[in-house]
């Protein structure tokens with residue numbers, strides 16, 4: 001049998017190299033600040049990934065004994081991930097305002113360390129799944145300071161379409177970082193030995209239509225009519241079509257990651273119990289909506305494009321439906337019907 005003389009690839013594209021290449025493409029206008037900020041964020045993802053992987057071994061599971069502004073009992077990993085991100089983002093010297101799910105108020109960075117970007121983030125997403133070792137993640141969105149601003153909350157109470165970058169890191173069988181800077185979506189996998197995120201999912205494009213729906217149907221008794229009718233239409237399809245499969249992990253990062261790769265629809269509607277929906281606009285809905293649109297999908301509240309919403313509070317919530325273009329448009333027809 002002939003010897004396999006093929007040499008392993010020596011041309012691996014790391015996240016750092018890929019971000020730099022995008023910056024070089026932008027030419028002299030790019031100062032490198034966003035590149036350095038994204039590098040600070042990737043380091044936080046590696047740090048959090050390490051702690052998630054050994055959480056049960058180092059007593060990092062369970063409650064931290066505090067409650068956050070949302071009234072949720074904070075998990076130890078919520079608090080640790082939040083501290084890791086706040087420290088790294090402040091020290092980067094590239095940020096002016098930070099908003100975290102785990103902090104009541106926005107942080108305005110002191111003058112000597114202040115930069116020109118604002119970061120909104122969910123340090124640990126999917127907290128209800130931590131202790132079961134199910135996929136969890138970190139979500140982030142980046143705005144640029146408004147012209148002439150020194151950094152105030154108004155710099156982040158801006159429509160999602162003004163974000164300059166967004167992404168998430170999923171901590172599961174491997175750590176996957178998925179990122180957009182407004183030029184498409186790329187996915188990277190952490191090579192633990194190398195300690196580098198490697199480009200493994202270049203130019204992610206969500207399929208036009210999928211076969212999977214992802215809703216917490218445990219809330220069905222509270223769902224509004226359009227959602228009930230939509231779910232009926234895909235679970236009991238007419239004209240011989242196959243019903244959709246249900247997949248729901250209960251970590252937004254994991255459910256959205258699968259939806260971006262396989263297609264279909266993820267939804268967390270507002271309902272008769274949670275009038276505004278559960279997911280937070282700034283650091284959950286906006287980043288995921290930007291990634292979805294950049295991958296060729298659609299992200300809506302049912303009646304409005306999520307990225308057009310102008311936030312009024314940093315922890316406000318909104319209904320979320322996102323995924324394949326044709327699937328989300330199908331859902332929207334039921335909302336249009338209701339408005340007629």
Ligand SMILES: O=P(O)(O)OC[C@H]1O[C@](O)(COP(=O)(O)O)[C@@H](O)[C@@H]1O
Nearest residue numbers: 122124125126127128216250251252
């Ligand atoms: O348990 P439910 O009601 O289905 O909610 C699950 C949703 O809540 C979240 O866990 C909220 O995020 P946090 O864990 O960051 O608070 C999402 O990740 C997930 O999509």
Ligand SMILES: [Mg+2]
Nearest residue numbers: 122125126284
């Ligand atoms: Mg979350």
Ligand SMILES: [Mg+2]
Nearest residue numbers: 101122124125
């Ligand atoms: Mg969280």
